[in-house]
Amino acid sequence: MNQEQKAYISLINESSEESIVIKKTGWEEISLSVHTHQKHQIIYTLSGTLHIQINEANYFVPEKHIAWIPSECNHILSSNNRRVSLVIFYLNLPKETGKDPYGEFSVYSTHAVVAENLRFIASKGPFIERLHTPDLYDFAISFFRLLPTMNPHIENLLKTKVIPNDERIRPVLEYLIQHAHENLKIEEVAERFSFSVRNLSRLLHDSGIHFNRYLNQQRITRAIELFADGKKSIQEVAYEVGFNTPNNFNRVFKQLTGMTPKNYGGEITKKSHTNV
Structure with a gap:
């Protein structure tokens, strides 16, 4: 500061x-x-x-x-x-x-x-x-x-980092945040941090975390940041944040935000006319 x-x-x-x-x-x-x-x-x-x-x-x-x-x-x-x-x-x-x-x-x-x-x-x-x-x-x-x-309180995408109940999974969560754009599998992540898949799944569950949902939440959060920069198409954003197809990106985006990427962009455009 x-x-x-x-x-x-x-x-x-x-x-x-x-x-x-x-x-x-x-x-x-x-x-x-x-x-x-x-x-x-x-x-x-x-x-x-x-x-x-x-x-x-x-x-x-x-x-x-x-x-x-x-x-x-x-x-x-x-x-x-x-x-x-x-x-x-x-x-x-x-x-x-x-x-x-x-x-x-x-x-x-x-x-x-x-x-x-x-x-x-x-x-x-x-x-x-x-x-x-x-x-x-x-x-x-x-x-x-x-x-x-x-105004409605926003639940989806509100908290992008959580405090785990077990300190052993803290580096795992940091790794997921940094590498969410990659094609991560729980088996590979577990092996990287010397966990069995069963043990890692249990530790995540005890902290209220589901591996795939947490990963997708990081990806959609990053997608919204990229939309705000306004330089990339929906398809380009989908691939950049880690989805293998735009259709899969659209489906997950709607699950987490309640609207499609196209509709989300339209909402931002409409609201831009009411800027302070």
Whole structure:
């Protein structure tokens, strides 16, 4: 983390409790080491995708999605895309009684109404303070409080790295992430790490991991990153991420995301018209 980034984090933490800090990034690389904020952080991915690491879990945020990072949550931001454009909001919210809906990390999809409100609020930055613009501040806070109910929470493709119950399979999972584009077989991986197939399958199962699904999840995550770069066809992406045929790629993509690669690309194109 460079000095400019450290200074901006200090600015956020020192800002008034009744203020919203807004930051727009240009087309730049994203790589922020572990840090935290005293305000909730809401990230809207205009272009490109994000990986957000919290403890040892890595969460994937596709293009045109929203990541909600609670206050006081240590996290790392990175991206595998060449360039990423984000709109980020930092704010405080009143404490809720009972279970706090804002106290958990979440990833949300967006739709036109949400994107339009994000655009409007972002246009009033870099600061919205209750002291100076109380009506605007109250509107923005009310909107963000409603955000979790306005968007479906994304389960598929959310967590791309898991914490295994057994440390012995940690290097196996890292290997699968790095080599997902290859034609990996559980027999070959087991032999590489000195496991029997039965033993490796059992250890993976005990951590809630299915070998082929985990492998396909890494491949589809990478495919979405490549789609965000916008340089390759669906067929080229299919082969690059490790599928032997485009039809197989289409089938697995729909299983994990609920839509075909073509439809997914169409959704991204439609949402690009509501950019902030």
